Amino acid sequence: MAYEIYIHVPFCMRRCGYCDFNTYTATDLGGGASRGNYAAMVIKEMKLVRQWQLDHGIDEPAVSTVFFGGGTPTILPAADLIRMLDAIRSIWGIENGAEITTEANPDTVDAEYIKTLADGGFTRISFGMQSAVPHVLRTLDRTHTPANVEAGVRAADHAGLRSSVDLIYGAPGESLDDWRTSVRAAVGLGVNHISAYALTVEPTTKMGRMIAAGRLPKPDDDDEAAKYEIADDLFSEAGLQWYEVSNWARPGYESRHNLGYWRNVDWAGLGPGAHSHYASPDALRSWDIAHPRLWGTAIAEGRVPWQGSEHISPEEDLEETIMLGLRLREGLDLKRVESKLGHEMDRSQLNTLSHDGLIVLDGDRVIPTRRGRLLNDALIGDFFDLCDL
Template sequence: MFEVYVHVPFCMRRCGYCDFNTYTATDLGGGASRTNYANLAIRDMCLTRAWQEAHGVHEPAASSVFFGGGTPTLLPASDLARMLQAVRDTWGVAPGAEITTEANPDTLDDAYVAELADAGFTRISFGMQSAVPHVLRTLDRTHTPSNVEAGVRAADRHGLRSSVDLIYGAPGESLEDWTTSVRTAIGLGVNHVSAYALTVEPETKMGRKIAAGTLPKPDDDDEAAKYEIADRLLSEAGFQWYEVSNWARPGHESRHNLGYWRNVDWAGIGPGAHSHYNAALAPAGTPHTDGFRATGATPGEPVEPAGDTTTAAVRSWEIAHPKRWAQAMELGRVPWQDSETINPTEAGEEELLLGLRLRDGFDTTALAGAIPESAWSELEKEGLIRMEGERAVPTLRGRLLNDTIITRLMQYV
């Protein structure tokens, strides 16, 4: 399988909790404005495809395409359509592919959604976060609950699937507030819900307020209780969990995100985007001279060899700042910040980390020579996993204590 991710780094304003690679208009000088972003992203696609061909990476047509951010829907729908067409022209898009854009509910209307549908989009992921006004204010979100509903209804009219993202654990959010948000999401009639515990990063606006004592720190027990509420309400409504933070009606799982968790190949386009290739690449010791690191003074400095890439997967990441990313492409090279190889041992560790987040579970035979059967037995006795044949599946308690499971198993690998 092969997927394409397109990062659109623009936001109207930076939410207080967000540490993603996003920028407002005032953050940027020339070189990567909203008006020319689609052209730059298409250039990135062409350079990436040329790099793949030069290194023997031959991918099938994309089975999914995902526009994330940032707020992709800050761009005109015609720009998203042009970038999607460029994916078709560059790699091809498989019949029946899942094509998603994230959306801030404030940034689209019926006409915008209609244009997305005409372009071939199949799914919109709305950043709902909460249905409670005071929680939205704490999170610095600008939309209202009614805007979320309007967006979902527009998607319904034009035949697009809808997903909503929720965040739990915001300062001042009660259990009743969270219950209201989950019930509201279900009531929208969407077929996919993501629910993420609030993570407070020190350098964010919210992180500084919590450090100063003007906002309370999220509480682990409170977040666990809210996770259990979400799981119960969503299960009662016909949703099934398929990844620790994701629930869907059967058949409506996010194929794109499942690809990440299953470590398929993907190309990341845009500032800060990551790519991942399992295929054999260049002979050992061959410099990736058509990628480059940006840590030096001059954009375009060649990336040093990532090691023996004949047997290892490769992960790369692009320059984070849009202006430097744009400047780098003027040199005609893939705008990599850097890259790394993933050897077979590391790949096995990643499969363990990812597999134990999935309803499909982790195939314990994959690391049978490293992890003893007794380790799995102990986890099962403690109610953290359930063995389904050779696969270890986290229980509800195991989902809540997923990091504990991983820590205990990683000592063996």
């Protein structure tokens, strides 16, 4: 049984025009939630969450993965990230060989910072690369340069950390050749893991408002599909296999933390807006108060800082199992689905999905094809229909 910790760091130097994450640029947000005091507040939350778990009969095993996300975790001193990691070790324990990752803005780290992380127990760093093309980076409001990314990856290599880079495709004004340039640049870094996400435009963001006003072109579905295929081809040629719809890795370098999410393991989310998931004794999801000041006030009052929680019904659990399984190269386990359904499926009905080129069947597993990945929402909907969901 795996148990994971996610720590959300809500601070950024500036807000990117496409971002709608729960992030803030102020150094002090009140209620004890400041950059300088953040590690101490998260450690207090850890203790509250651990006590809540024990009070509810949940005795988690040693932590198998830790992931610091944001925001920009590396806006904090490396020593603060290590303090939080050490607190996890003392409160829950960390299993031998655990995967310990932080996201990093290439602008906020140097070789000394990265070595400090490695010496403090981190094993992996994920750089927000987004693009290797200057005009695309400007459109995304990113301030780093491709040289910053390469310097970070080389420093990580030297310190013995695994590296990953994140790319975004579909930015307004990005041509197919621009995207090929970015993919080839990412491959050229020699990293063993790359994530590539289609740009999602939220109406409340600066970019969303510019698109609504006609000042930027709206992302095009066909363009994004073509870019996905370019990425899949070039990554595959370089020896990086897809293992989740938006993630590619050399065998053995997959993100164990993210695989935990897709396999629906237990995890505790710490920090403003972070989500948690518990499979037993009652399936439950919860989410922290989003605003750091109110989150900090709850912690200061000795309360687990949840905004809310809900029990996951058996039908919702089955839906999540299907949705997550159909995103993975390892595929959806039909026996697991049938166990949750309470009866065997008429597997002949899957022939339609196979005939349409959306899936392949490998024993008891349903594996999405590339077409199935591109049309993932439709594939999931069709599978729901087969299960009468």
